[in-house]
Amino acid sequence: MRQGISVAIVAILLAAPSLVVPARAAPGVTTANVNFRTGPGTSYASMGTLASGTPVEVGDCDESGAWCAVSQGDRNGFVSGQYLTIDEDPTAWPRAFTTDGGATIVLHQPQVTAWDNFTDLSALVAAEYKPGKDADAVFGVIGLKGKTQADHENNDVVISDITVTELNFSVLGRDQLGDLSLEVGKLLPTDPITLSMQRLTASLAAYEQLGDVEGLKSDPPPIFVSESPAILVQTEGEAVEAPIEAVDGLTFVVNTNWDLFKVTSSGDYYLRDETSWLTGKSLSGDWQQATSLPEVLSKLPDDDSWKDAREAMPPTPFADGRAPKVVYSDKPAELILLDGEPKLETVPGTALEWVSNTETDLFFYTASKTWYALFSGRWFSATSLDGPWTFATTNLPDDFRKIPDDTPYYTVRASVPGTSESDEARLKAMVPQTARVETDGTITGSVEYSGDPEFKPIEGTELAYADNTQSQVIQVGTKYYLLQDGVWFVGDTPNGPFSVATSVPEAIYEIPPSSPVYNVTYVRVYDTEPGAVWFGYTMGYLGAYLAWDNLVYGTGWYYPPYWGWYGAARYPIYYPRPVTYGIGAYYNPVRGVYGRYGYAYGPYRGIGRASYYNPRTGTYVRAGGSYGPLGSRGFVAAYNPRTGSGGFAAGGHNIYGSWGARGVTGVTGGAAWARSRGTGLTSASAARWRTGVGTAGAGYSAGRRPGDNVFAGRDGTVYRNQNGQWQQRTGNGWGAVKPPATPARTVPQATRPATRPNLPQTPNFQARPNISSHPNIQVPQARNVPSNIRADQFGRQLGNQMMQGQRMGSRPAAPQVRAPSRGGGGFSRGGGFRR
Structure with missing residues (x-):
């Protein structure tokens, strides 16, 4: 028998039961000198001998795995599976093991049956057990479970405490069942293992039915x-001008997404665009290129708040000699920026046409002569690009579900209800990022208010929230709960002291979407233990919500920012609130988060930036410089001003990692904690079934192609599909039955971190499209693109270079970062660099 076949448990838990593995060869090698025969048996003629160690390609194997089709060079024949080692194929089933006692265990394609609270994973495996060489195979079902910790930053799930929960072999006696239990237990891994989150969510997405959030809004923004x-x-409302410390005659606009200054002597505005400047008499008027700057601008303080503006002096002329048009809005808005007239490309197999010369997801539906644009996960339609625009997600033409996955715009499928990509996006949004937080008193929370604490009531509840602070403080009765970087704290006064909370009142989870602190309802206590609390947050904390059978960004509600004044000099204080529009938010399926890229929306990524006066330092604090190592470009998770300013750079959204970045110990990511209890396993390649108890059976590791056709039912029944006919195992034979039915699913009223999946009793065997396939993207030829558009496109490129390459656990090398050129050349929008 062949030795040392390691079988990855990642396949056990992740293989999507709806997928059919196509017939294909697997690389293998002979383990002894073996006859190369014309047929599957010793009665067939030998074509010669294959020496031990001969590389071969292994195709289909027979029912028992005794004989396998093999290709060697240009010859095709059969070899005894007993003398083959087949390189591991994590998608091929079934798998077989021979125990030290001579029994054979065959494991068929498993089904993930539940991911309760996204912390406890369960799976069922149809299995065959042969107590001895000449014994008949007995079919049954093995149940497995394990604890999970999601590692969103690495796109992994760590599984620990893997145990057998069920051995359903009705024809086995007690002694035989005990022996089988012992042998199966020997095969299980004893250390935590790591697997791909994307494969797991892909395998569950077809079964999972998550409830939409009630109360979100779909009103279109100004487009x-x-x-x-x-x-x-x-600007959020009327522009508010604030003085600059130690600089007379110059103010800056606090509530905008740009470096925007006003010279008080002339009343002229100066707007920084990269290293170039524009000037105008009014925000909504005409703007011209500024060839020089007033001397007062050179007096900006030499600190990080004004670093970008100081480095842009003297101004650089626009490369093409033309200043961009300035579009002004006093509320969050969206911009469709076209490179000339719309260029339409036919979407194969549909009546849709894709607009290829814009970074907006924009389509034209020829059947009704209607435009469709995607903003913050919501579709809007209009018969003219000039509007009016109306909400269209709930009545998209079916052709959107037919968009091919080998096109540069395929990622919009993640925002089309009813697609597998949308299902996976919704499921992934509910997988919590967890952390273990010690409660020994070394970790505390802190709050800064602008003056005395001011609280506002939360509509529909008896709670109140702190208004004049960037922190999120909720008053519940006589207690005050502070949410800081994904960790709940509790104190007896609004100013603390705040200690780690071991529980959170359920009343907090009744806060409605109309409240600017609604996102706190997506952070919960998941577990407690002596000396520590396990906290976790889902994507709602970062502003992504389940609605209209889709995953959208933002609640759609407008939350007025906080305005206040500080000191005798009457410095304005501005605290922005979460926004839905105005930041160019789009969904990145690989990273599983909403992000923004758009330079056309401002160097600080749109309207949700913070400017406020810090009473401790006597200076203004202007968020924007802490967005990440790529500066103001590249993928940045859609910034929520109420959840910190530095935790979401470069596509990551591990809020708990920000504690360590500040030098705070005692907050450990759940995945890191789980791994630390094992032997340091960090990748799916280290996730193995233990094979030291015996040998892996020949032939089965290559799988029965095309696809394994034996499945486990939750009731302990074993099914198979034989030539299109469903059969059920009864006793020692197979009998015809109807296909296993999928029970109706109950949709919960609202989806929060505590929501448990409602999964079907048996698998859905109908194949579906899957984002795991690697599209063959055709990259359009580069075009000459105006510099302003090119800056946006380069930002998109940096953020999405991994989009096509990072497929289901594949991690290419980090992109090479270069500064964009503002003159000459062109930029290709399609292919792997297109979102």
Whole structure:
């Protein structure tokens, strides 16, 4: 028998039961000198001998795995499976092991049956057991479970405490069942293992039915369209000008997404666009290129708040000699920026046409002559690009579900209800990022208020939230709960002291979406233990919500920012609130988060930036410089001003990692904690079934192609599909039955971290499209693109270089970062660099 076949448990838990593995060869090698025969048996003629160690390609094997089809060079024949080692194929089933006692255990394609609270994973495996060489195979079901910790930053799930929960072999006696239990237990891994989160969510997405959040809004934002270079300047309400410390005669606009200054002597505005500047008499008026700057601008303080502006002096002329058009809005808005007139490309197999010369997801539906645009996960439609626009997610043409996955715009499928990509996005959004937080008093929370604490009531509840602070403080009765970087603290006064909370009142989880602190309802206590609390948050904490059978960004509600004044000089204080629009948010299926890239929306990624006066330092604090190592470009998770300013850079959204970045010990990511209890396993390649108890059976590791056809039912019944006919194992034979039915699923009223999946009793065997396939993207030829558009496109490129390459656990090398050129050349929008 062949030796040393290691079988990855990642396949046990992740193989999607709906997928059919196509017939294909697996690389293998002979383990002894063996006859190369014309047929599967010793009665067939030998074509010669294959020497031990001969590389071969192994195809289908027979029912018992005794004979396998083999290719060697240009010859095709059969070899005894007993003398083959087949390189591991994690998608091929079934798998077989021979125990030291001579029994054979065959494991068939498993089904993940539940991921309760996204912390406890369960699976069922149809199995065959032969107590001896000449004994008949007995079919049954093995149940497995394990504890999970999601590692979103590495796109992994760590599984620990793997145990057998069920051995359902009705025809075995007590002694035989005990022997089988012992042998199966020997095969299980004893250390934590790591597997791909994307494969896990892909395998569950077809079964999982998650409830939509009630109370989100779908009103369209102001949508502007420009066919020439343009930028979108936004303020929340009327522009508010603030003085700059030690600089007389100059103010800056606090509540905008740009470096925007006003010279008080002339009343002229100066707007920084990269290293170039524009000037205008009013925000909504005409803007011109500024060839020089007033001397007062050179007096900006030499600190991080003004670093970008100081480095842009003297101004650089626009490379193409034209200043971009400035579009102004006093509320969060969106911009469709076109490189000339819309260029339409046919979407194969549909009546859709894709607009290829814009970074907006924009389509034209020829059947109804309607435009469709995607913003923050919501679709809007109009018969003219000039509007009016109406919400369209709930009545998208079916052709959107037919968008091929080998096109540069395929990722919009993640925002099309009813697609597998949308199902997976929704499921992934509910997988919690967890952390173990010690409660020995070394970790405390802190709050800064602008003056005395001010609390506002939360509509529909008896709670109140702190208004004049960037922190999230909720008053519940006489207690005050502070949520800081994914950790709940509790104190007796609004100012603390705050200690780690071991529980959170359920009343907090009744906060409605109309409240600006709604996102706190997505952070929970998941477990407690002596000396520590396990906290976890899902994507709602970062602003992504389940609605309209889709995953969207933002609640759609407008939350007025906080305005206040500090000191005798009357410095304005501005605390922004979460926004839905105005940041160019889009969903990145690989990273599983909403992000923003758009330079046309401002160097600080849109309207949700923070500017406030810090009473401790006497200076303004302007968020924007802490967005990440790629500066103001590249993928940045959609920033929520109420959840910190530095935790979401470069595509990561591990809030708990920000504690360690500040030098705080005692907050350990759940995945890191689980791994630390094992032997340091960190990748799926280290996740193995233990094979030291015996040998892996020949032939089965290659799988019965095309696809394993034996499945486990939750009731302990074993099914198979034989030539299109469903059969059920009864006693020692197979009998015809109807296909296993999928029970109706109950949809919960609202989806929060505590929601448990409602999974079907048996697998859904109908194949479905899957984002795991690697699309063969055709990259369009580069075009000459105006510099302003090119800056946006380069930002998108940096953030999405891994989009096509990082498929189901594959991690390419980090992209090479270079500064964008603002003159000459072109940029290709399609292919792997397109979101």
